[in-house]
Amino acid sequence: MQQGEYFANNPTIVKLFDDLEEYRNFCRYAYAYGYDGFVFDEKDLYDVKSRAWQSFLNFKKYGPRKPRNRFHKPWKKGFKNFRKK
Numbered sequence: 001m002q003q004g005e006y007f008a009n010n011p012t013i014v015k016l017f018d019d020l021e022e023y024r025n026f027c028r029y030a031y032a033y034g035y036d037g038f039v040f041d042e043k044d045l046y047d048v049k050s051r052a053w054q055s056f057l058n059f060k061k062y063g064p065r066k067p068r069n070r071f072h073k074p075w076k077k078g079f080k081n082f083r084k085k
Contacts, residue, residue: 020045026056034065 007014020042026033027040030052038052047053 023053023056026059027052030055030059033059034067035059 023045024040027038031037035055036051038055041052044050044053
């Protein structure tokens with residue numbers, strides 16, 4: 001058997017390791033992407049109930065989250081009846 005022939009015959013193993021590496025990188029940089037920080041754990045790979053895996057799937061589907069406006073000042077945006085006196 002030539003070197004690399006095993007992986008050429010079994011592409012599912014290659015996909016598994018590629019997904020694992022991509023998931024690990026997501027967990028490393030999740031906070032920078034706008035998600036909560038996640039701890040990398042191999043057992044969460046393909047686990048639908050895991051919050052980290054769900055966030056990873058959302059990241060793959062939609063990309064990084066949009067930044068939130070943490071300094072929301074409704075009285076400057078013209079909201080009516082902001083403070084009723």
